[in-house]
Amino acid sequence: MPKDHGIGASSKRREDIRFLTGKGRYTDDINLPGQAHACFVRSQVAHGRLKGVDISAAQKMPGVIRVFTAIDLEGVGGLPCGWQVTDRHGNPMQEPGHPVLATGKVRHVGDPIAVVVAETPEQARDAAEAVQPDIEELPPVLDLRGALAEDAVKVHEELSSNLCYDWGFVENNREDVDKAIATAHHVTTLDLVNQRLIPNAMEPRVAIGDFNPATGDSTLYTTSQNPHVIRLLMGAFVLGIPEHKLRVVAPDVGGGFGSKIFHYAEEAFCTFAAKALGRPVKWTCQRSESFMSDAHGRDHVTKIELALDKNGRFLALRTQTHANMGAYLSTFAPSVPTWLHGTLMAGNYRTPLIYVNVKAVFTNTVPVDAYRGAGRPEATFQLERVIDKAAREMGIDPIELRRRNFVTEFPYATPVAVEYDTGDYHATMDKLVEIADFAGFEARRAKSAARGKLRGLGVNCYIEACGIAPSHLVGQLGARAGLYEAATVRVNATGGLVVMTGSHSHGQGHETSFAQVVADMIGLDENMVEIVHGDTANTPMGMGTYGSRSLAVGGSAIVRATEKIIAKAKKIAAHLMEAAPEDIELKNGAFSVAGTDKSVAWGDVTLAAYVPHNYPLEEIEPGLEETAFYDPNNFTFPAGAYACEVEVDPETGKVEVCSFVATDDFGTIVNPMIVDGQVHGGIAQGLGQALLERAVYDEYGQLLSGSYMDYAMPRADDLPSFTVDHSCQTPCTHNPLGVKGCGEAGAIGSPPALVNAVVDALNRGGYEHITHIDMPLTPSRVWAAMR
Amino acid sequence: MTEVSMTVNGKAVSGQVEGRTLLVQFLRETLGLTGTHVGCDTSQCGTCVIHVNGKAVKSCTIFAQEADGAQITTIEGMANPDGSLSPIQKAFQDYHGLQCGFCTPGMVMSAAALLAENPTPTEAEIRAYLSGNLCRCTGYHNIVRAILAASGQGVAAE
Numbered sequence: 001m002p003k004d005h006g007i008g009a010s011s012k013r014r015e016d017i018r019f020l021t022g023k024g025r026y027t028d029d030i031n032l033p034g035q036a037h038a039c040f041v042r043s044q045v046a047h048g049r050l051k052g053v054d055i056s057a058a059q060k061m062p063g064v065i066r067v068f069t070a071i072d073l074e075g076v077g078g079l080p081c082g083w084q085v086t087d088r089h090g091n092p093m094q095e096p097g098h099p100v101l102a103t104g105k106v107r108h109v110g111d112p113i114a115v116v117v118a119e120t121p122e123q124a125r126d127a128a129e130a131v132q133p134d135i136e137e138l139p140p141v142l143d144l145r146g147a148l149a150e151d152a153v154k155v156h157e158e159l160s161s162n163l164c165y166d167w168g169f170v171e172n173n174r175e176d177v178d179k180a181i182a183t184a185h186h187v188t189t190l191d192l193v194n195q196r197l198i199p200n201a202m203e204p205r206v207a208i209g210d211f212n213p214a215t216g217d218s219t220l221y222t223t224s225q226n227p228h229v230i231r232l233l234m235g236a237f238v239l240g241i242p243e244h245k246l247r248v249v250a251p252d253v254g255g256g257f258g259s260k261i262f263h264y265a266e267e268a269f270c271t272f273a274a275k276a277l278g279r280p281v282k283w284t285c286q287r288s289e290s291f292m293s294d295a296h297g298r299d300h301v302t303k304i305e306l307a308l309d310k311n312g313r314f315l316a317l318r319t320q321t322h323a324n325m326g327a328y329l330s331t332f333a334p335s336v337p338t339w340l341h342g343t344l345m346a347g348n349y350r351t352p353l354i355y356v357n358v359k360a361v362f363t364n365t366v367p368v369d370a371y372r373g374a375g376r377p378e379a380t381f382q383l384e385r386v387i388d389k390a391a392r393e394m395g396i397d398p399i400e401l402r403r404r405n406f407v408t409e410f411p412y413a414t415p416v417a418v419e420y421d422t423g424d425y426h427a428t429m430d431k432l433v434e435i436a437d438f439a440g441f442e443a444r445r446a447k448s449a450a451r452g453k454l455r456g457l458g459v460n461c462y463i464e465a466c467g468i469a470p471s472h473l474v475g476q477l478g479a480r481a482g483l484y485e486a487a488t489v490r491v492n493a494t495g496g497l498v499v500m501t502g503s504h505s506h507g508q509g510h511e512t513s514f515a516q517v518v519a520d521m522i523g524l525d526e527n528m529v530e531i532v533h534g535d536t537a538n539t540p541m542g543m544g545t546y547g548s549r550s551l552a553v554g555g556s557a558i559v560r561a562t563e564k565i566i567a568k569a570k571k572i573a574a575h576l577m578e579a580a581p582e583d584i585e586l587k588n589g590a591f592s593v594a595g596t597d598k599s600v601a602w603g604d605v606t607l608a609a610y611v612p613h614n615y616p617l618e619e620i621e622p623g624l625e626e627t628a629f630y631d632p633n634n635f636t637f638p639a640g641a642y643a644c645e646v647e648v649d650p651e652t653g654k655v656e657v658c659s660f661v662a663t664d665d666f667g668t669i670v671n672p673m674i675v676d677g678q679v680h681g682g683i684a685q686g687l688g689q690a691l692l693e694r695a696v697y698d699e700y701g702q703l704l705s706g707s708y709m710d711y712a713m714p715r716a717d718d719l720p721s722f723t724v725d726h727s728c729q730t731p732c733t734h735n736p737l738g739v740k741g742c743g744e745a746g747a748i749g750s751p752p753a754l755v756n757a758v759v760d761a762l763n764r765g766g767y768e769h770i771t772h773i774d775m776p777l778t779p780s781r782v783w784a785a786m787r
Numbered sequence: 788m789t790e791v792s793m794t795v796n797g798k799a800v801s802g803q804v805e806g807r808t809l810l811v812q813f814l815r816e817t818l819g820l821t822g823t824h825v826g827c828d829t830s831q832c833g834t835c836v837i838h839v840n841g842k843a844v845k846s847c848t849i850f851a852q853e854a855d856g857a858q859i860t861t862i863e864g865m866a867n868p869d870g871s872l873s874p875i876q877k878a879f880q881d882y883h884g885l886q887c888g889f890c891t892p893g894m895v896m897s898a899a900a901l902l903a904e905n906p907t908p909t910e911a912e913i914r915a916y917l918s919g920n921l922c923r924c925t926g927y928h929n930i931v932r933a934i935l936a937a938s939g940q941g942v943a944a945e
Contacts, residue, residue, distance in 0.1 A: 020862075021866050201887070202887065202923050252887075254888065254890075677883045681886065713923070716914040719926060
């Protein structure tokens with residue numbers, strides 16, 4: 001029987017009402033009195049020496065207030081990088097400067113050179129076209145391997161090369177891995193590309209800076225997943241504004257998928273310019289501008305080798321990746337191909353020896369950073385593709401090969417530094433076999449064949465490290481931040497609650513699911529709980545939402561704060577009923593004395609806390625408000641098994657997705673409806689990568705896929721309906737809710753399932769030479785592979 | 788600047804516009820109806836879909852002057868007269884057909900236009916009709932279910 005309220009109920013989302021009636025308040029919906037409008041002048045070439053910027057014509061254009069170039073940004077620091085990776089020789093990564101406006105050189109198409117601030121957006125745009133940068137073009141650095149050649153042109157002259165770092169993990173395993181691969185019964189090798197993607201949240205980025213001369217306070221309204229992180233980075237490193245004089249507000253945000261984690265130049269500029277000009281400054285990104293200024297994702301070129309014994313047991317794994325950083329280091333870029341990628345290379349399997357090498361490379365392209373999954377899709381794709389290839393080479397059923405190698409005992413310490421606390425990979429695979437109806441595949445294949453289509457079935461597993469968190473651990477790995485989360489629970493005198501969280505909802509439904517948790521703990525109606533997020537002025541210092549961490553880390557902070565509330569409320573109830581606090585029970589929103597019929601209502605206790613006439617003032621303070629900071633002691637490890645069936649048209653190479661089934665173990669589920677939706681969206685982005693999406697640069701470094709006319713976003717008629725199941729639940733062992741996080745799973749788990757399915761279809765159809773096709777599997781690529 | 792007048796959500800409105808002012812700009816900036824969104828600059832994303840004289844139109848594809856005298860409905864005009872959610876809006880909530888909410892106004896307006904043209908569409912017809920509306924959150928799965936439900940057709944429980 002499904003629950004109708006509290007933890008486990010598919011409560012309808014309360015935020016939907018405002019979104020469905022046009023009353024959402026996104027950043028671009030905010031207009032401040034007297035605001036001016038900014039338009040960025042961006043480099044149209046990939047690489048060049050910036051010899052000067054002629055702003056004289058632009059300054060005279062109608063409505064222009066001021067034109068800014070780098071020399072006008074006195075006292076403004078560069079954009080900081082939040083993660084320092086140490087290379088395999090023990091040296092810190094090479095870390096170039098990242099100016100707010102280009103200085104000396106332009107390094108990618110879209111690199112901001114100047115900003116026009118004018119009375120209207122149209123005037124700013126018109127004048128921006130009159131700004132004349134004087135650029136001496138340089139050869140662009142685009143090829144990842146070529147960028148590391150001894151005589152390669154350098155993106156940053158002050159660095160010794162285009163190599164950001166050469167990372168080895170675990171360096172001590174390297175020789176053993178080499179030996180195991182050299183002597184194994186069978187080695188499967190695969191070269192692959194995990195192509196560059198553009199995240200494309202539907203809401204373009206917006207920033208509005210505001211300065212109050214009366215108080216000296218600055219405010220930034222921005223499309224961010226983590227307003228506190230922006231306040232810290234921008235305040236401390238870029239503008240030199242202490243936290244107490246800087247407020248960052250991220251109101252309703254229209255999707256993020258990672259791209260709105262980072263601190264961007266436009267945020268710093270608008271905050272700076274508002275003070276410099278004495279009026280609010282607003283910038284709204286055009287979509288074509290987003291394509292060349294939002295951080296991109298993925299862009300790895302990888303060789304992976306898997307060594308197996310004659311029974312198909314995995315002996316060793318070696319991967320070598322070139323990862324594209326783009327022209328500058330975006331906020332968390334260095335962590336993505338390293339700690340978010342290398343630590344997941346064990347997958348769901350007992351591979352005793354693993355070595356991961358990653359060379360991170362600067363190129364004249366848009367910076368690359370975390371995009372939904374961030375490193376984990378790249379790890380999963382290589383691993384699950386090479387396993388599939390190995391199964392085919394060794395004549396072992398791909399599911400059986402996976403099962404033979406599953407981790408089955410927990411906790412399990414991988415050879416790549418993480419410890420899986422719990423899981424049951426056979427259970428999710430059993431469920432997949434059941435609901436994907438593998439038994440009926442042959443009959444479906446025959447039907448497809450009768451219509452001239454090649455049908456294939458692809459299966460894979462995935463594991464991810466979520467709840468990105470343990471500060472002591474990420475600190476050792478190079479994070480320049482803690483990754484706890486914070487919550488304040490304020491109980492009002494008449495019993496209603498306000499929960500202020502450092503997590504940020506930009507589609508995840510926190511206003512509903514977080515309220516379910518608190519209401520469940522106290523036994524109240526969910527409507528008595530209000531969730532506040534997105535404003536540094538009224539939420540505790542938390543680290544925001546990414547890495548599927550909100551419920552696992554942010555929800556846990558809420559649980560801890562609510563536990564404190566309950567403990568204090570019990571003391572008040574005990575006083576009111578003249579009983580001992582340890583005898584007080586809380587059930588359905590009422591306090592009772594165990595073994596008696598004495599009880600007081602929730603509202604009686606909350607009123608007593610604020611009207612403390614009859615109150616134990618000598619023992620406890622009045623009021624009922626508690627804050628908790630929660631820093632977990634491990635990541636969480638959601639895992640699952642996915643299946644995809646496709647039909648390939650041998651005449652055209654077109655791939656049609658016939659069905660997609662996901663079985664996930666997310667531990668405890670708070671709102672099944674929201675979890676389903678998160679998985680659907682993740683799968684759509686994963687299938688988008690597998691079938692359609694690719695950021696394309698030409699040989700001059702021009703971004704060819706620079707609009708929705710050229711970058712193929714998945715549309716409704718590109719995708720099937722999905723079947724998702726999360727009935728296999730092994731609760732996380734180290735957080736109070738037992739939750740693991742569900743936001744990225746679909747994007748991590750789905751690309752290999754689709755590619756495995758297409759390779760399967762082609763092999764069954766007689767194209768046995770095809771062992772791999774790089775994503776996206778467009779008709780032309782599939783057709784070419786068949787020729 | 789030119790004066791334009793139109794009826795928006797049943798109310799007569801007018802305002803001064805430049806020749807280049809798009810209808811979506813007039814709605815958002817002049818009238819303050821910010822429920823209609825702008826998600827791209829190539830008329831691809833569909834977040835700005837409204838109804839002009841009863842037809843679904845991307846309001847970034849026409850100038851405000853072209854809508855002079857038109858009957859316009861935006862997302863702000865879609866709720867029942869008492870302010871409660873209309874059946875299509877309710878179905879989007881019941882079937883979790885939205886996440887971040889940014890594409891939602893355009894989706895609801897497209898869905899309403901679809902059901903006016905075709906009261907009982909198949910899943911394939913819904914997907915084809917929505918191909919001009921991008922959503923990055925839902926994978927379209929629950930949007931399709933919501934529209935099936937709003938059309939009074941059965942939707943399997945999940």
